[in-house]
Amino acid sequence: MSERHSFGVEPITCHAWNHDKTQLALSLNNQDVHIYEQNKVTNEWKLMHTLSQHELRVTGIDWAPRTNQIVTCSVDRNAYVWRLDSDGKWKPFLAMLRINRAATCVRWSPEENKFAAGTGARLISVSYFEKQNNWWLSKHIKKPIKSTVSCLDWHPNNMLLVVGTSDFKVKVYSVYIKDIEDPAPATSWGSKHVFGTPLAEFHNSSFGGGWVHSVAFSGDGNRICWVAHNSSINIADASNGNISVTSLKTQFLPFNNCMWVRPDSILVAGYSCCPLLFSVNAKNSITFVCKLDSSQKKESGGISAMRKFQSLDRQAKVEVNTSLETIHQNAITCTKIFSGVNGNVAKFSTSGLDGQLVIWDLNLLESSMQNMKIS
């Protein structure tokens, strides 16, 4: 149901998979990105490459499946595009983000001809490759962002971007770049396609609270889901002509990630250290389905009275089991699709502050858990 992989005690800031999921890129809360390959027989992870070009902590990694390029961004205000050279080494190309604060997140567009980076400089930097000069250029979206961009996601049509910011807002922008591509037909979010046009804006809460931690377009691009620090899950739906927003204030700790696993099911994960499944009905009302982590707290080895008093006598302390009931022992910070596509996910991976990477199989979980029904 779930495979656990440990990469030491350091937190895993973020991770990304290559196209056939044989290689894994991750950053252990420092300036390096490590690329691992799993030995199919022993299941051990072997360190293949270390991408060390950043000077400060890496905040985002994304691996383009078709063009096999890795983009990384960091607190040092730079982003690099890495390409595998003919001699088998990853070579960095600097992307001109032109920012004066940290880059916080980065994502390839679905066509993989551009990528967007969210920054602490209150702007989004959308980069594209200019063949003439053989470098990555960027365009900025500045208005009307008033705070750090904490997360972003691409619409499947390659032209729209949704971003979440730490001033409690979610915004949709057109990111059509006329130098490199033809305009896409109008979507349910609007027909304007000039670069940087804001198409929609949502407040996280009418009580004004909560940094937006993660945003996600649905598989068909008509719905947006976002999660924020006030433990809420929200959906904006544009499929019926006018945009409607629904929100659920949950009883749990806040979520860091959200993902559409089915057209009507959302997976969220965060500070509760456990992925949770929520379902969305036709009216966009969100309901809790179940926790995906069914593991039970381990019995503390059946501490006998004798052992208890022995340890009291020898070490002057009582053995206390401080492990959590969940597989992850600390907050989950990154969630990626392992097999399947956005809106139809079969397996997904989570990584967190406990240095673990866990791969979850939704189909196996569904057949093993009684109360779990993925719509």
Next chain:
Amino acid sequence: MAKNTSSSAFRKIDVDQFNEDAFKEDEQDFRSPPAGPDENEVMSFLNSYPFYFWSWYSSFIVHSVLGKYTEALQTVLRNAPLGSRNQQVKDSALNLTLKVLLSIKSSQMEDIISTLDTDMVDILMKYIYRGFEIPSERSSGHLLLWHDKVYAVGGVGSIMRVLTDRQKA
């Protein structure tokens, strides 16, 4: 050499004022602040209690007493001036809410909380935490009971919203 002091005053320096593009909150962004609950209305709910006390039917008594308290609490929560910038309005609403909370017995709490929607539960949690800040005699113990019951309904999520929401009690 710098002297090692325990002074923490430097933490209160507003460094953002020297930054020309410091974040400013939109005032019009938030829900327009209500004027706060009507004190007479709420007090009339609370004070109507003795009249029912002498009624013959005991079940009727319990029901209406509970009903009056429920209405009093719902009135203060529905009209909570959380978005108001007038501290006086907020303070008087807080005092009134605490008065309602402290006059409800622990046995009645669960029934009353069950009538509230999720937004009201969150607002109630905000008032409970605010009440902890200004303790009066025996108020904290009673508020802890409230906290226990509200936590059972709202979970840690409602505490998160006390911490994150800009509209405080």
